[in-house]
Amino acid sequence: MGRLSTHVLDTTHGRPARGMVIELLEARAEGGWKPLKTLTTNADGRTDGPILGPEEMRTGRFQLRFHVGAYFRALGLALPDPAFLEHVPIQFGIADASGHYHVPLLCTPWSYSTYRGS
Numbered sequence: 305m306g307r308l309s310t311h312v313l314d315t316t317h318g319r320p321a322r323g324m325v326i327e328l329l330e331a332r333a334e335g336g337w338k339p340l341k342t343l344t345t346n347a348d349g350r351t352d353g354p355i356l357g358p359e360e361m362r363t364g365r366f367q368l369r370f371h372v373g374a375y376f377r378a379l380g381l382a383l384p385d386p387a388f389l390e391h392v393p394i395q396f397g398i399a400d401a402s403g404h405y406h407v408p409l410l411c412t413p414w415s416y417s418t419y420r421g422s
Contacts (some may be wrong), residue, residue, distance in 0.1 A: 306361035320349025331365035
């Protein structure tokens with residue numbers, strides 16, 4: 305049963321990133337990106353369900369676009385204008401639609417890290 309999930313950790317405050325907006329986009333054959341979904345993280349820094357569930361999973365190139373600037377501003381952090389990181393786009397491929405693709409984000413207003421999780 306394939307699925308796509310994420311988990312966002314706010315490493316500035318040492319907690320899950322509650323209320324971060326995430327966009328899912330799919331690469332178009334002719335170029336550019338097609339918006340598929342917009343989600344918001346819950347108190348655990350995750351989406352309430354899979355970003356793509358078994359019935360939606362397919363091979364292809366995708367992008368998760370994390371709205372880190374708006375998230376940190378909403379917490380009251382004074383960010384420079386423009387913010388160093390406004391959005392963090394993570395582009396990745398799904399080669400096996402039956403697999404679990406977990407794309408976590410660890411972030412601060414000035415840095416981020418990701419990996420393929422389990």
